[in-house]
Amino acid sequence: MRDATLCHLVTDDETLLIHKKRGVGSDRYVGPGGKVEPGETPSECVVREVEEEVGVRVHDPEKVGEFEYYSEDWDALVHVYRATEYEGTPSESDEAIPEWFPVGDLPFGEMWATDRDWLPTVLDGGTFRGRFVYHEGDPRVVELETGVRVD
Numbered sequence: 186m187r188d189a190t191l192c193h194l195v196t197d198d199e200t201l202l203i204h205k206k207r208g209v210g211s212d213r214y215v216g217p218g219g220k221v222e223p224g225e226t227p228s229e230c231v232v233r234e235v236e237e238e239v240g241v242r243v244h245d246p247e248k249v250g251e252f253e254y255y256s257e258d259w260d261a262l263v264h265v266y267r268a269t270e271y272e273g274t275p276s277e278s279d280e281a282i283p284e285w286f287p288v289g290d291l292p293f294g295e296m297w298a299t300d301r302d303w304l305p306t307v308l309d310g311g312t313f314r315g316r317f318v319y320h321e322g323d324p325r326v327v328e329l330e331t332g333v334r335v336d
């Protein structure tokens with residue numbers, strides 16, 4: 186199983202999502218992130234991917250969750266980070282269009298279905314661990330624990 190990352194950048198009332206232009210999850214809103222490269226740690230990956238996708242550098246992202254994702258065509262262990270400090274102004278890249286959303290009004294209808302299960306916990310400062318099995322684009326198995334230690 187390969188490793189991938191997601192970053193949820195949170196300000197007082199808003200969080201930064203991307204509208205993905207290509208790759209896994211294209212046409213959905215999701216946190217910026219991507220696949221961990223050989224020789225790279227997940228925390229190095231998340232900083233690199235956020236910079237590549239939206240042009241901002243996050244400071245001290247904290248790992249707050251992880252989930253195993255299985256589907257017919259892809260599986261991964263996704264390491265989820267929350268960051269509150271960053272430098273730069275989010276801008277469009279060839280992979281992503283960044284957009285800020287109020288934390289209480291996220292576009293869940295245009296996101297991975299299981300984001301609804303864990304993202305509010307992350308935005309509220311909590312932690313989680315999950316296992317999600319998708320079939321034909323829909324979640325068939327959803328196992329989730331919150332308030333766990335993840336490092």
Ligand SMILES: COc1nc(N)nc2c1ncn2[C@H]1C[C@H](O)[C@@H](COP(=O)(O)OP(=O)(O)OP(=O)(O)O)O1
Pocket residue numbers: 189190191207208209210215216217218219220221234254261263297299300317
């Ligand atoms: C339920 O499954 C998923 N939920 C969410 N929220 N995000 C997911 C899920 N499965 C995968 N992802 C994320 C994790 C990564 O951020 C991306 C996959 O990586 P991507 O294809 O964007 O990788 P890159 O290295 O950026 O792309 P290239 O290989 O095209 O450079 O999806």
